Amino acid sequence: MNVLLLGSGGREHALAWKLSASPLLTKLYASPGNPGIGRVAELVKLDVADHSAVAAFCQEKKIELVVVGPEGPLVAGIADDLRAWGIRVFGPSKASARLEGSKGFTKDLCAKFNIPTAAYGRFGDLASAKAYVEKTGAPIVIKADGLAAGKGVTIAMTLDEANAALEACFDGAFGAAGAEVVVEEYLTGEEASFFCLCDGATALPFGTAQDHKRVGDGDTGPNTGGMGAYSPAPVMTPEMTERTMREIIEPTMRGMAELGAPFAGILFAGLMITDQGPKLIEYNTRFGDPECQVLMMRLKDDLLVLLNAAVDGQLTHMSIRWSNETALTVVMAARGYPGTPEKGSVIRGLDKAEGESVQVFHAGTAINGGALVANGGRVLNVTATGKTVGEAQAKAYAAVDRIDWPQGFCRRDIGWQAVAREKAGA
Ligand code: AMP
Numbered sequence: 001m002n003v004l005l006l007g008s009g010g011r012e013h014a015l016a017w018k019l020s021a022s023p024l025l026t027k028l029y030a031s032p033g034n035p036g037i038g039r040v041a042e043l044v045k046l047d048v049a050d051h052s053a054v055a056a057f058c059q060e061k062k063i064e065l066v067v068v069g070p071e072g073p074l075v076a077g078i079a080d081d082l083r084a085w086g087i088r089v090f091g092p093s094k095a096s097a098r099l100e101g102s103k104g105f106t107k108d109l110c111a112k113f114n115i116p117t118a119a120y121g122r123f124g125d126l127a128s129a130k131a132y133v134e135k136t137g138a139p140i141v142i143k144a145d146g147l148a149a150g151k152g153v154t155i156a157m158t159l160d161e162a163n164a165a166l167e168a169c170f171d172g173a174f175g176a177a178g179a180e181v182v183v184e185e186y187l188t189g190e191e192a193s194f195f196c197l198c199d200g201a202t203a204l205p206f207g208t209a210q211d212h213k214r215v216g217d218g219d220t221g222p223n224t225g226g227m228g229a230y231s232p233a234p235v236m237t238p239e240m241t242e243r244t245m246r247e248i249i250e251p252t253m254r255g256m257a258e259l260g261a262p263f264a265g266i267l268f269a270g271l272m273i274t275d276q277g278p279k280l281i282e283y284n285t286r287f288g289d290p291e292c293q294v295l296m297m298r299l300k301d302d303l304l305v306l307l308n309a310a311v312d313g314q315l316t317h318m319s320i321r322w323s324n325e326t327a328l329t330v331v332m333a334a335r336g337y338p339g340t341p342e343k344g345s346v347i348r349g350l351d352k353a354e355g356e357s358v359q360v361f362h363a364g365t366a367i368n369g370g371a372l373v374a375n376g377g378r379v380l381n382v383t384a385t386g387k388t389v390g391e392a393q394a395k396a397y398a399a400v401d402r403i404d405w406p407q408g409f410c411r412r413d414i415g416w417q418a419v420a421r422e423k424a425g426a
């Protein structure tokens with residue numbers, strides 16, 4: 001089977017790595033890809049916004065499955081347009097990608113189908129949003145409705161911060177994505193990322209992870225796309241998983257079908273595990289980055305078989321096998337991230353870092369004059385497996401230390417909560 005993978009991050013490298021191990025695969029193409037992906041796929045330059053050009057490429061190369069990594073093309077409707085050309089696509093339709101593309105849409109779905117989430121209001125103008133904030137009080141959370149590259153959320157601890165965030169949103173800080181805002185209750189608890197593989201009717205749990213969003217050790221400093229992750233998430237016990245499926249995922253699947261937008265693809269629920277149980281923080285309609293990297297390290301089954309089953313509506317009778325080990329990934333970022341990262345510094349020693357249970361996934365890398373260089377904010381994902389979180393963490397950092405890249409940095413405490421729990425014997 002010929003497959004085209006769209007995207008260029010560490011998430012896509014992990015998908016490419018796993019797809020390339022499938023006996024079903026004839027040839028993997030990736031666009032735009034990155035030098036790591038280039039080890040297992042032929043890289044092609046396609047304008048992903050030009051859906052007809054992507055379709056024409058698929059016809060020419062006899063592509064039998066397109067796997068869409070990031071949310072942008074999904075929200076723009078690439079899956080619908082390719083399907084209209086008769087091309088099979090793993091990824092949700094534009095209508096069902098609204099679960100990620102519009103926070104207000106998802107909140108209304110939760111309200112309609114009784115899905116536990118933070119109390120909220122939706123506003124299209126500053127005055128009514130401010131009035132709601134005034135009435136509700138702080139702490140409170142302000143969110144731009146649309147896609148804002150992970151920057152559209154403000155946790156406001158005071159009314160002044162909340163008002164400033166609302167003003168920024170309606171002043172166009174996030175462009176069209178901020179023309180509407182969701183204002184919601186501040187939830188407390190432990191966060192977890194919960195994934196399901198979906199075929200429109202059936203949702204199969206597809207692993208759990210915990211992400212570290214802040215740039216600095218001890219969860220300090222500005223938010224990022226994610227500085228590291230580990231899987232499984234200890235907080236997602238079998239009981240919590242069962243509740244999440246019953247109270248959140250299954251009503252979402254039924255609700256989306258009822259709205260005429262059955263969900264097929266990866267449903268990524270950002271959860272807050274509160275005193276009352278799991279609550280939905282947000283949905284993404286794609287794999288998490290860097291969560292995907294740790295999931296792929298633990299997946300024992302053939303990813304291509306699973307993605308095909310999701311596309312063909314055949315998930316009912318499938319089960320998925322995972323390694324019992326923990327996988328942990330450390331993101332190495334270029335100096336300056338999450339602000340403006342320095343580009344062009346040379347990275348050496350990756351061959352010394354990789355080994356039997358260690359993979360280095362590329363994110364923002366490029367080749368310049370034959371050398372591997374940094375070409376983005378998050379650059380490498382150093383990923384290891386181990387019998388415990390502590391062992392996976394030790395292996396990942398030993399690998400990080402074998403990489404020669406003075407201009408890069410990483411957090412030194414990925415997995416700290418789980419390692420502390422292991423040490424305490426909990
Ligand atoms: P998002 O971009 O929607 O993933 O939000 C970014 C982060 O903001 C989440 O990972 C949470 O840590 C935090 N967050 C979002 N919504 C809430 C909420 N209602 N209460 C507390 N924290 C939240």
Ligand code: GLY
Nearest residue numbers: 225226288289290
């Ligand atoms: N790591 C969080 C995300 O992919 O949205």
